Amino acid sequence: MKLLKPTMMDVAAKAGVSQATVSLILNGSPGARFSEDTRLKVREAAQALGYRLTQRGPVQMTSAANLIVFVVDELTSDPWMALAFEGARERALERGVSMSLAVCRNANVIDDDLVRQYSQIPVVGFIYGTMLTREISSQAVFPQAPTVLLNCYDAKRRLPSVMPGDLEGGRTATQQLIDSGRKRIGFINGQEGIDASSDRLRGYRQALASNDISFDPALVYNGTWEPPSGYDGTRAFLALDTPPDAIFCANDMMAAGCYDALKEAGLRIPQDMAVIGFDNREIAQFMRPPLTSLILPHYEMGVAAADQILDIAAGLTPRHNQIKVECELIERESI
Incomplete structure (x- = not known):
């Protein structure tokens, strides 16, 4: 055998x-x-x-294509798409392929102008990335070359996609607080109806259930991703008859508002209240105490998306329609 x-x-x-x-x-x-x-x-x-990695070399293609087009639905001051583009570009260059950046004016449908522009140029494929983790319309694809989705997905899984592991990240963050001895954990989430918010909440609830801790809806506050909602959510928790002994904030900006509310109340971090964030923004390491957070792995997602495109171009069939990239925990002094 x-x-x-x-x-x-x-x-x-x-x-x-x-x-x-x-x-x-x-x-x-x-x-x-x-x-x-x-x-x-x-x-x-x-x-x-006894696993041996199959080393990828320069892409061998029959066409003259030597370009991947990285299309984003918007560019903002947030670093996420820039990090994803850098990861994809570095991986493409390692394998002898160039990459260009294009911005789509319509978040749900690929611009006709972009389709026309690249229909005359031989391309390896397209990476289509969105600022918010979300489902996309089936129209948001390029018909003339392979497309890999980044931070978004086609509900029918017709296209390969690369996503952050938000659910597992929410579970990891909550478990970390439980492992530090906390039993009553508040969760300040982002806006309702957003995939990242839903997945991080599911991870939070799964970690509680795995440790036989009852879910208390009073310990979930729906914020806006901005510091004021972290502040308001923390104040709401502190006003409860039985306040939490730890707070998981679904991003670092809300954690900054949480810090302000705790310090205003005369509570020490982590002695009186443990706090954990998500995204691992640059601000996390400069908060006092430095904030424990989870990486939002857009650089790594860009690398994985480029690998998917290059493998398809080399004639390989992706083994998985959707790759979830781990949100690594960065331990600091807030728990």
């Missing part, structure tokens, strides 16, 4: 990380941010299973 070779999925399962994390670590992707503990777990799992 012929033994099956171990796969990257096997390594991911043994190391307890995502397949994208295994790919990024074993490929030595520049800029990929993982702790030494995560890197060691992946390498040890690969060695124990």
